[in-house]
Amino acid sequence: MASPATTQTVRPLDTLRFDTSGPPQITSVIADHLRLLGARTDRPAHGDASTGTATDTGGTTLTGCGFEPAHASATWADPLSGLVDEATVQAATGIMAVHGRRDGGPRGLAVDYAATATGVLAVQGLLAALVGQARGGAARAVSTSADRAGLLAVSQYLAATGADEGEAAELAPGGPPFTSADGVLFELETLDPGAWAAFWKALEAPPEALRAGWRPFQFRYATACAPFxxxxxxxxxxxPWERIRRAAAAYGTEVCALHPLAQRAAxxxxxxxxxxxxxxxxxxxxRLTARSARLPGAAPSGGPLAGLTVLEAGRRIQAPLAAHLLGLLGADVIRIEPPGGDPLRGMPPACSGISARWLALNRGKQAVEIDIKREADRRRLRELAAGADVFLHNWAPGKAAELGLDSGDLARVNPALVYAYTSGWADRIEDAPMGTDFMVQARTGVGxxxxxxxEAPAPSLMTLLDVLGGLLGAEAVLAGLLLRERSGHGVRVDSSLLGAADTLTAPALRRAARGQNPRRPAGFRLPRPTADGWLAPADADARAVADHDLGGLSTTEALARLHEHGLTATxxxxxxxxxxxxPRFPGSISRDAHGAPAVPDPWSFV
Known part of the structure; x- marks a missing residue:
């Protein structure tokens, strides 16, 4: 089919309309993002939604402007799994286990993390389906679910369980935030062991404590706990807080006081x-010429992005995960790695000699070693970009421009390029601290x-924003690819951990903006102990479940008793x-060629 392009398109979904139904925690995210991308609907915006069950069926359909209708279904899980809402999905997929490591037992996130990720994945699927159509492919329907989103969120932690060796740091309760003498809760960040030591020496910490604390601090991104x-x-x-701030500034560390949601709302x-x-x-x-556009006209034979090339110069989680998702959609992903390869390939624990966590984000990618400090290698990178569709990176702010590899530089060699930058703050916060997951959580009220x-605020030591930031990065690239197809221009897209934080906390921020208490009530999503484990009630049944004494029953017996009373838990x-x-995920978890556990693709296309 012909590409449904229009020179008037300024947003990728301009002139398209959508209709959506289903679990409100998921569909509110879908609707918000489709509106921001330019689509219109006759339905009013969703309000806050604290519940939504697997019996909420439906989906989202995009129509208009020469496209065949694109349909996405987004549910909690297979109805036979017994997972009916955010609480039960968090419990079953391991989110509660990972988030609870710092506390010594499973704990639910008081935000709708799985639902938010599912909404973003559904929008990704719709955008990918439209990109595929615009490139000559057939119309496709896509489905995703919150249980798949949850498994994706814990995929790095799951991969480590299949490694040939144990964790590099102890899995035990503990971690930030710290508290000053005048009661300020704060996060601390540094990537330099020397700066870590100098900061604590300035505060007169015992030498043996600062030495013993570095390793759990360094690996807390991987283990989701830090037993200092x-x-x-x-x-x-x-x-006092001012003394701590001065010590951090003097010795190259960064500290950030935990900010309230009300401040971020303002x-x-x-x-x-x-x-x-x-x-x-x-x-x-x-405007691109027909020769420079390089937009394939033949129907892709694989995923909706088959035939497209993504260059990724990513570190840690955010950009590598975004590129990983684009690869799952069919794109060829080429990683730009420093001489000697990405040092995180060796991060323990390993499977067949390669970091299990690295494999979770980078399996299936090609790799090219380039020293971006050398002009000859930068020329080589520009040559690769000239033949690519996407260039994606998460370098430090200003580094790309300094190297002559910013969007304007690469547009001169490839005007059809989608240039994607995934950052910490998107230059939107004055005097922002280092743009890492836990510092962004602290600054934006996620804690x-x-x-x-x-409960005292505390950023989760599960990498919530790195993962959600990666999802948003992939969504932004797909929006850029569709805008390129429709407008005939190359596109720059920017996403950030700040955007991830605001997306995750959107319902709480709306409550704060209305002058309401933005936090969930005491005991919200707190699992119940049984004689041999834990169970989590569905949010709608939590109060009723609290009336039952389950401590002397096995988990199986407790679930049966609750079921007899018409209550749902898992x-x-x-x-x-x-x-x-x-049995709630039959056949979902596989192993890759290195033996590392691999979660299923988050979408299915038909």
């Missing part, structure tokens, strides 16, 4: 275009949102390795 020596917390409590109200988790802008190099009322996965044989 108690002496470090005692040291922080012995100094900031967003004052931000221009602050609602969007990403931004898209057309290339300034002018308050993930804990219910009555067993909490506490060991991720058990997911391989969990």
């Amino acid at each position: 020596p108690a002496a470090l917390h005692l040291t922080a409590r012995s100094h 900031e967003r109200a004052a931000e221009r275009d602050g609602a969007a988790p990403w931004s898209l802008s057309r290339s300034a190099t002018g 308050e949102a993930v804990r219910p009322e009555g 067993a909490v996965t506490t060991e991720l390795s058990d997911l391989h044989h969990d």
Whole structure:
């Protein structure tokens, strides 16, 4: 079919209309993002939704402007699994187990993390289906579910359970935030062991404590816990906040006080275009010629992105995950790695000599070693970009421009390029700290949102924003590819961990903006202990379940008793390795060529 392009298109879904129905926690995210991408609907915007069950059926359909209708279904899970809402999905997929490591037992996130990820995945599927159509492919329907989103969210932690060796750091309770003498809760960040040591020495921490604390601090991104020596917390409590800030500034570490949701809500109200988790802008190099556009006309034989090439220069999680998702959709992904390869390939624990966590994000990608500090290698990178469809990176702010590899530089060699930058802050916060997952959680109120009322705020040590930021990065690239197809211009797209934080906390921020308490009530999504494990009630049944004494019953017996009373709950996965044989996910977990556990693709296309 002919590409449904129009020179008037300024957003990828302009002139398209959508209709959506289903679980409100999921569909509210879908509707918000489709509107921001330009689609219109006659339905009113969703309000806050705290419940939604697997019996909510339906889907989302996009129509208009020469496209065949694109349909996406997004549900909680297979109805036979017994997973009916956010709480039961978090429990079954291991999200509660990973988030609860710092506390010594499973805990539910007080935000709708699985639902939010599912909504973003559904929008990705719709965008990918339209890109495939515009490139000559047949119309496709896509389905996704919250249980798949949950498995994707824990995929790195799950991969480590199949490694040939144990974790590099202890899995035990503990971690930030720290508390100052005057009661300020704060996060600390540094990637330099020397800076870590100098900071704590300045605060007169015992030498053995600062030495013992570095390793759990360094690996907390991988383990979701950080069992520091108690002496470090005692040291922080012995100094006022200003003294701690001065020590951090003097010795190259960064500290960030935990900010309340109300403050972030006020900031967003004052931000221009602050609602969007990403931004898209057309290339300034002018309209593409037929020769330079390089847009394939034949129907792709594989996924909707088959035949497209993605160059990825990513570190850690955010950009590599975004590129991984694009690869799952059919694109050929080429990683740009430094001489000697990505050092994270060797991060323990390993499967067949390769980091299990690295495999979870990078399996199936090609790799090219390029030293971006050398002009000859930068020329080589520009040559690769000249033949690519997407260039994706998450370098430090300003680095691309310094190297002559910013969007304008690469547009000169490839005006058809979709240039994608995944950052921490998107230059939207003045005096922002280092743009890492836990610092962004601290600065944006996520630490308050993930804990219910009555508990001290604490950013989750599960990499919530890195994962959701990767999902948003892939969504932004797909929006850019569709805008390129429709407008005939190259596109720059920007996404960020800040956008991920605002997307995740959107319901809480709306409550704060209305002057309401943004936090969930005390005890929200707190699993119940049984004689041999834990169970999690569905959100709608949590109060009724609290009336039952289950402590002396096995999990199986407790679930049967609740079922007799018409109440819904599910067993909490506490060991991720058990997911391989969990009847709620039959056949979902496989192993890759290196023996590392691999979760299923988050979408199915038909």
